[in-house]
Each structure stands twice: as structure tokens, then as C-alpha cells.
Amino acid sequence: MTVFVCANCGAVLTAPVSQVALPAHAHQTYGHELLPVLLESGTYAVDPEPSGPPRRRWEEVGAEEAEARGVYAPVYSLSYGPPGAIAVAPGDVRGTVLIPERCDGYCLGLDGRDGPNLACAQCGDAVGTRIDDCSFWQVVWLDPCAVRRVVKASTRRVLSWEALREECPETPPVEPIGAWSPVWEAVIAVALAHLVAVSGGVRVVVPDGPIADMFRPAIDSLLPPGPPAKTLAPVGPGLSAASTDIALVPLHPQTGEAWPSEAQAAVPLAADVWMHLAFNRDRRLIPATGGLPDGVHRDDPPPLLPFYPFRTDRDVFLHTLARMPEVRQPWLRAIYDRVKAGRFGHRPW
Structure with a gap:
């Protein structure tokens, strides 16, 4: 302490x-x-x-x-x-x-x-x-x-990655009023800046599900159309090894260190958000009752649903990208300038 x-x-x-x-x-x-x-x-x-x-x-x-x-x-x-x-x-x-x-x-x-x-x-x-x-x-x-x-004391308990799965406090993606969490908007913006930078300017395929909800609209807006050339997949504690070009890895909330990955490139993501996306924590399944067949489960309570599409934080995205040496590459600088000027096709922000 x-x-x-x-x-x-x-x-x-x-x-x-x-x-x-x-x-x-x-x-x-x-x-x-x-x-x-x-x-x-x-x-x-x-x-x-x-x-x-x-x-x-x-x-x-x-x-x-x-x-x-x-x-x-x-x-x-x-x-x-x-x-x-x-x-x-x-x-x-x-x-x-x-x-x-x-x-x-x-x-x-x-x-x-x-x-x-x-x-x-x-x-x-x-x-x-x-x-x-x-x-x-x-x-x-x-x-x-x-x-x-x-x-005052030299000892500090640093949670292991395995303990984080049980003890890491969760930040829900949607607030009780139905708005997206501003924390999620900032965290995804930081990860998006890293993802665009390591994409090499080519289309990245994102797995269906919550990760696609967070990243796909922005990728569609920022990266050029064409056949996917790289893949993105979550890699980290509790997941089996995945073969992917770009690994979406958690950041330790205490040390700030990223989960080590053997992928060609890694995109860091705050651990509480990564855990939610990797394990889809908004689905709390319990056995169904009331005459439904054995083995049927239902959500209880059902997950909160937002009243508008997810948007990343534009200012956080620009702040992060401006501090990455990769932005000096002409194709990435063009993306930075376009976002800064507000010129993009879809509304990921």
C-alpha cells in the first residue's frame, strides 16, 4: 500500500x-x-x-x-x-x-x-x-x-488471470436507462484504434456475436471494401487456443499487461469488457419451468437492450491513434484525418 x-x-x-x-x-x-x-x-x-x-x-x-x-x-x-x-x-x-x-x-x-x-x-x-x-x-x-x-507495505496481491475470471468486477455494456455505457464506448475506441492500425488497411473479418456488434460497424466505415484478408478472434484465459491473424486479448486491470499471444498481432482490451465479450456474460441462463421441455433454458432476468446502435467514442479513438507511430503511414493517416473531419459513411461514433 x-x-x-x-x-x-x-x-x-x-x-x-x-x-x-x-x-x-x-x-x-x-x-x-x-x-x-x-x-x-x-x-x-x-x-x-x-x-x-x-x-x-x-x-x-x-x-x-x-x-x-x-x-x-x-x-x-x-x-x-x-x-x-x-x-x-x-x-x-x-x-x-x-x-x-x-x-x-x-x-x-x-x-x-x-x-x-x-x-x-x-x-x-x-x-x-x-x-x-x-x-x-x-x-x-x-x-x-x-x-x-x-x-507503507511492499506486498500487493496481484490477481492471476484465472482469478480475474471470478473476481474481475463487470461493467455492464448497457445502463439501466437503456443507453450504452460510456466506459464501453471509451474502451472499444482504444481497441478499435489498435485494430485499425494492425489491419494493414485491409478488411478484417470479425466473429458474429457481441464482438461484431462492437467492432463491425466501425470496420465497415473505416476499412476499404473487399474480401476479408485478416481475421480477429478473442484469445485469453479460459478460451481454447484459436488460429487467428489478430488476437483480441485482455489487459490486466492492476498491471496493465496484455495477455501473451502467439498471433501475428494483438489488440488489447480492458479485462472487464473482454470477459463480457468472450463469455457473453449478459446471458444468465437458468432451467425453464412451467411445462417447457427438459433441458430448455431461459434468460432471467433478460439482458438490457439499448435503444440505439453502439457507437465508439470518437475523441478517445483519435487520442489513441494520434499517439501510435503507425499513424504516420499514409493510409492510416488518411483514416485519422477522415474521422477527425467527420467524413465517414456509417455512424460508428
Whole structure:
């Protein structure tokens, strides 16, 4: 377990927390409503990219300098803040006070537009930014230059892949109101960027079922028509070995490591979403009663059905693709530019 303390005075700023992988939806904005917390209580994640002010426009930075900073396609602006911001659940923060003059937001809370808005209650140094406005996942980003990590215990239980099948919390694809989960929209967008990049610009055949529901509309929109040239199939714990060109593999939620695969290429997918797609967890089958034949099963309760087709998160897709060196290939850059400009045939977003 780890606690974070003020780098200036040593005051404790968090409850004990354990590191997990940074969620795919960490920087997603969604809708016009209050969203839940980004991370479960008792956990933290680290963003390896620079974040926060100052920011510089793409036209000012230029392609060469942007590539040196890990961005390979045009974006609106690049952060020149420090890398390594630490995300924690707001309820795990201790010993901080708001900085009143930095508490602006769009409408329902704080969005961090004025820079760090949390100060150490003991010494007054700015130590982090609380985000809880509408459209944002609620989180506190600790400034990596203003805090220090103190390890309280060196042991951490890392779940095995087999244990994940039983203990990995599931994020349902459809919310109770009938809308697709924004987490799924972000997670699939990240995987789609990797899938398009490893496709080589040729059609990919996707197995029928939930995986096709998630990926096929976007593939039909982004990749050229023609006979399928590559195959995609789920590969991971609990599945028999599959012969496929591209493996859809789970990402470990604690370590961020991908399931090892012998396929020519691998597409990573958050473990909770991968488990649901690989084993179709929305079908809870129980023996039927009421005079039906022996061996007949039914869904109880029936799975929630969305009221519109699935759409991936366009901004998350572009963010991911812009940070992949493969996007410098002309065919993939053309896809990036087309999505960014909103020019596509179907509506996968």
C-alpha cells in the first residue's frame, strides 16, 4: 500500500492506496450529466503523459517536436506540464483545502480550468486538481511535482488471470436507462484504434456475436471494401487456443499487461469488457419451468437492450491513434484525418 504526502511539508494527503492501470476513460468527456468516480476507493493510477498547463497549439509546436513528445498526428494542443499525474478517488484525499480563486467550472462543479485547485492544509502549497463538473469522471489529479509517494507495505496481491475470471468486477455494456455505457464506448475506441492500425488497411473479418456488434460497424466505415484478408478472434484465459491473424486479448486491470499471444498481432482490451465479450456474460441462463421441455433454458432476468446502435467514442479513438507511430503511414493517416473531419459513411461514433 502507498500513501502520498506533500513534498514540501510531509503532510499525509491520501488514504492508503494500491496502484492499478490507468482506465481507458480517464480523460473522456461524456454527455451533460454528473458522472461517477473514475477509480474505486483504495486505488490510484498514474498518467504517463504530460498533463496540465502550459499548453501549446499544434501550429506552434510543429510535427517534428510533437513526434519527440509522442504525438504523431495533428491535435488541437499539446501539454507541456509534467508527466506522471496521479489519479485518486476524491474520497481518498486527506488534508487538503480548496483554493477559492481556482474553483471555476462549466456548470455543476470544478473542471480544473484555472490550474491546481487543492492545497495542502498544513503548508498551503498547491498539490492537486479536483474534477467533478458535469461531463467529467470525478477524480483528484495529484501534481507529481508537489507530492511524494511513501510505501507503507511492499506486498500487493496481484490477481492471476484465472482469478480475474471470478473476481474481475463487470461493467455492464448497457445502463439501466437503456443507453450504452460510456466506459464501453471509451474502451472499444482504444481497441478499435489498435485494430485499425494492425489491419494493414485491409478488411478484417470479425466473429458474429457481441464482438461484431462492437467492432463491425466501425470496420465497415473505416476499412476499404473487399474480401476479408485478416481475421480477429478473442484469445485469453479460459478460451481454447484459436488460429487467428489478430488476437483480441485482455489487459490486466492492476498491471496493465496484455495477455501473451502467439498471433501475428494483438489488440488489447480492458479485462472487464473482454470477459463480457468472450463469455457473453449478459446471458444468465437458468432451467425453464412451467411445462417447457427438459433441458430448455431461459434468460432471467433478460439482458438490457439499448435503444440505439453502439457507437465508439470518437475523441478517445483519435487520442489513441494520434499517439501510435503507425499513424504516420499514409493510409492510416488518411483514416485519422477522415474521422477527425467527420467524413465517414456509417455512424460508428
